[in-house]
Amino acid sequence: TEEVLRNTEKLVFAGRLAVSIAHEVRNPLTVVKGLLQYAGGKLAHHDLVMSELERMNLIVGEFMILGKPQAAQFKEESCVVILDEVLRIFGIQAAMNGLAITTEMRGDKPILCDRNQIKQVFLNILRNAQEAMPYGGKIQIELDVREDRQHIRFTDEGSGMSEEVQKRLGEPFLTTKPDGNGLGLMIVRKIIAAHQGTMSVESRIGEGTSVELCLP
Numbered sequence: 159t160e161e162v163l164r165n166t167e168k169l170v171f172a173g174r175l176a177v178s179i180a181h182e183v184r185n186p187l188t189v190v191k192g193l194l195q196y197a198g199g200k201l202a203h204h205d206l207v208m209s210e211l212e213r214m215n216l217i218v219g220e221f222m223i224l225g226k227p228q229a230a231q232f233k234e235e236s237c238v239v240i241l242d243e244v245l246r247i248f249g250i251q252a253a254m255n256g257l258a259i260t261t262e263m264r265g266d267k268p269i270l271c272d273r274n275q276i277k278q279v280f281l282n283i284l285r286n287a288q289e290a291m292p293y294g295g296k297i298q299i300e301l302d303v304r305e306d307r308q309h310i311r312f313t314d315e316g317s318g319m320s321e322e323v324q325k326r327l328g329e330p331f332l333t334t335k336p337d338g339n340g341l342g343l344m345i346v347r348k349i350i351a352a353h354q355g356t357m358s359v360e361s362r363i364g365e366g367t368s369v370e371l372c373l374p
């Protein structure tokens with residue numbers, strides 16, 4: 159148990175370090191982005207530099223979320239509306255990659271939540287689904303209300319996960335992807351816990367994965 163404790167301490171420390179580095183990096187990043195925008199299209203490879211900067215911004219943002227102990231702004235919101243917004247951005251990019259997204263909205267109950275954090279949750283789950291189907295496929299999203307709770311289920315027909323990966327899901331830095339950071343589901347876990355919700359995952363290698371969220 160002492161070793162477990164020591165490892166936990168190390169993890170907490172590493173987390174804090176990551177968050178403070180993220181904060182430090184964000185300011186100069188914002189300045190560089192601003193300058194680049196100001197320079198307009200005059201710079202060679204402007205769009206590429208801009209999109210790489212945006213990528214850095216996203217990564218930094220993920221690390222910063224790790225440091226937030228609790229959701230900042232809880233309001234009554236509809237998951238259907240939030241999901242709609244996420245799909246407006248994600249849907250276009252997904253369609254270009256051969257993904258067909260279907261949604262079945264059978265139940266919509268306003269939940270007390272931080273809208274941006276829930277957006278991030280949906281996006282992280284959808285990104286994983288997309289990455290599990292590099293040659294395209296279907297993502298099914300189902301919304302139900304059961305026992306006065308909002309259930310949202312994302313089902314893909316991608317690569318699936320081994321039992322080993324499933325057991326360790328939500329651990330920081332757990333990734334099977336060459337360029338993954340293994341933070342996506344950890345962030346999902348953290349946000350869902352801050353909303354008193356639960357997440358459950360069912361997956362079978364070669365068949366696909368279902369991620370179900372339940373939010374009070």
Ligand code: ADP
Nearest residue numbers: 286287290318333334338339340341342343367
């Ligand atoms: P990352 O996407 O950066 O690898 P995540 O925390 O988002 O980190 O996911 C952790 C791991 O869980 C992934 O590397 C992958 O192995 C597995 N995983 C998550 N979602 C799916 C999915 N929909 N299908 C298959 N594997 C998944």
Ligand code: MG
Nearest residue numbers: 285286342343
């Ligand atoms: Mg991910």
